[in-house]
Amino acid sequence: MLNIRRISTSRWWSKKKNWILFIVFIFLVFVRISKGSIYKDFYYFISKPFWPGPYQKEIILKSIEQESLIKLNLLKNDNIRLREILSLQKSLDNDNISAAVISRKTGSWWRQIILNKGSKDGVEIGSTVIGPGGLLGRVNNTSLFTSSVILLTSPESKVGVWLDRTQINGLMIGLGDEYPSLILYSKDADIKVGDFVSSSPASTLFPPNIPIGIVQSIDKSSQAKKIAKISLLAKPQVIDWVQILRVKIE
Amino acid sequence: MNKFFTKKFSIIIFIFVPIMFLWHPNWLGFVGFQPYWPLFWLLPWSMINGSINGLILGLFLGLILDSLTLDNNFTQIPGLMLCGFWFGRIKLHSDFLVGHFRYGFICALGSFLCGTLYFSQILFKNFSDSTFLLFIPSIQNILAEVFLTGFFAPLICSQLFRIFKFSGRN
Numbered sequence: 001m002l003n004i005r006r007i008s009t010s011r012w013w014s015k016k017k018n019w020i021l022f023i024v025f026i027f028l029v030f031v032r033i034s035k036g037s038i039y040k041d042f043y044y045f046i047s048k049p050f051w052p053g054p055y056q057k058e059i060i061l062k063s064i065e066q067e068s069l070i071k072l073n074l075l076k077n078d079n080i081r082l083r084e085i086l087s088l089q090k091s092l093d094n095d096n097i098s099a100a101v102i103s104r105k106t107g108s109w110w111r112q113i114i115l116n117k118g119s120k121d122g123v124e125i126g127s128t129v130i131g132p133g134g135l136l137g138r139v140n141n142t143s144l145f146t147s148s149v150i151l152l153t154s155p156e157s158k159v160g161v162w163l164d165r166t167q168i169n170g171l172m173i174g175l176g177d178e179y180p181s182l183i184l185y186s187k188d189a190d191i192k193v194g195d196f197v198s199s200s201p202a203s204t205l206f207p208p209n210i211p212i213g214i215v216q217s218i219d220k221s222s223q224a225k226k227i228a229k230i231s232l233l234a235k236p237q238v239i240d241w242v243q244i245l246r247v248k249i250e
Numbered sequence: 251m252n253k254f255f256t257k258k259f260s261i262i263i264f265i266f267v268p269i270m271f272l273w274h275p276n277w278l279g280f281v282g283f284q285p286y287w288p289l290f291w292l293l294p295w296s297m298i299n300g301s302i303n304g305l306i307l308g309l310f311l312g313l314i315l316d317s318l319t320l321d322n323n324f325t326q327i328p329g330l331m332l333c334g335f336w337f338g339r340i341k342l343h344s345d346f347l348v349g350h351f352r353y354g355f356i357c358a359l360g361s362f363l364c365g366t367l368y369f370s371q372i373l374f375k376n377f378s379d380s381t382f383l384l385f386i387p388s389i390q391n392i393l394a395e396v397f398l399t400g401f402f403a404p405l406i407c408s409q410l411f412r413i414f415k416f417s418g419r420n
Contacts, residue, residue, distance in 0.1 A: 021306065028313040036268075036317030043272050103272040107282035108391050109368055110319045114272065155372050155384065156323075176372075177387035178282070227383070237282055 037143035040114060044102065044145040051100050051116065060241050063132030067211060074164065074198055074209045097121055097244040106237040109176055111154035113236055117244065118145045128245040133234030134211035135199060136242060151236050152180055160203040161212055164196040172230060179216060184226040191218060197230055207245065259417040260295055263410065267291045268314050283394035285402045286361040288315060288330060293337045293357055294411035301338030308334025324371040329364030353407040358400030365392035
């Protein structure tokens with residue numbers, strides 16, 4: 001009798017500590033599966049007093065004005081081209097959502113920002129996020145009050161882009177630093193330092209003609225393709241307010 | 251209430267690790283880079299509670315941090331678990347000054363281990379002809395993180411070690 005009792009108390013399930021550990025583990029697995037929604041919502045509430053104030057509006061309006069001028073020029077060119085070729089992507093603009101950046105990871109491996117608008121405000125996964133200057137990234141995950149945006153500089157980011165001067169499509173990949181690389185799959189592609197890069201009309205992820213960046217340098221070592229470093233127009237490390245585009249790409 | 255706070259101080263600080271990870275304060279970093287925050291908590295905690303507890307809490311930290319980052323294909327769990335296990339085998343140094351610098355050295359090595367494991371996952375996943383483009387920025391990332399983690403560790407880890415030890419005694 002005594003022996004049976006001793007064995008039964010030495011089993012793992014008879015220890016309270018192990019059960020607590022097991023429950024904590026199950027809870028954390030749930031947190032992992034739900035992609036940290038609970039944690040992000042918790043962070044939303046505790047970071048609320050530190051959100052950017054309205055005094056930044058003026059600076060942002062100035063940047064938006066500059067961005068609008070570039071966009072207008074691009075749209076004019078695009079319009080002329082579209083009148084000639086009628087089989088291009090169309091985008092339908094609806095209303096946009098303004099959101100504040102409440103968390104920012106712009107260094108190291110994880111390049112993402114968290115915004116103070118979530119599924120409650122109508123933010124959907126895949127929505128395009130722009131800031132003063134141009135394209136920032138895509139919404140990759142939403143919780144009730146927040147949404148996480150994967151930045152163009154993230155190693156996970158691959159975006160179809162368009163060289164405005166020569167009208168060539170290329171692929172822009174994030175490398176985990178401030179300057180993503182643009183790959184043009186042709187060794188004869190005409191590209192120069194200072195060329196303007198925008199989102200491609202052929203892209204299925206982003207609406208066309210959103211300003212992205214400027215060619216900063218060109219790597220000439222590759223034989224079969226051309227690789228260039230892009231300096232982004234929108235700087236996620238300093239932007240506090242962004243726009244989430246509710247755009248349907250057809 | 252007061253007794254609860256002093257006794258569970260390590261757990262309260264544990265909750266703040268992901269918040270620091272999300273907050274990413276620029277004034278504590280260097281040209282956009284940040285130290286690897288979880289190691290500052292994991293090192294003193296594992297040194298006090300041993301390897302197995304370090305391994306388990308490394309897993310828990312990894313699960314939380316993975317849920318906060320968008321890269322679904324890459325995980326921080328292996329690095330943190332290995333570090334938790336390794337930190338648990340480290341004993342306190344008798345010399346005060348050497349002990350302080352040892353925190354920095356150990357955390358820097360831990361950060362290097364975590365960074366390298368994370369980078370190897372990125373390489374494995376994105377293995378193509380453009381892989382070479384990833385090398386320079388990734389090595390920069392690892393080295394910057396190693397430097398910053400090693401720089402801040404003596405200060406933060408020694409304080410946390412004292413707090414955890416004190417709260418454990420109560």
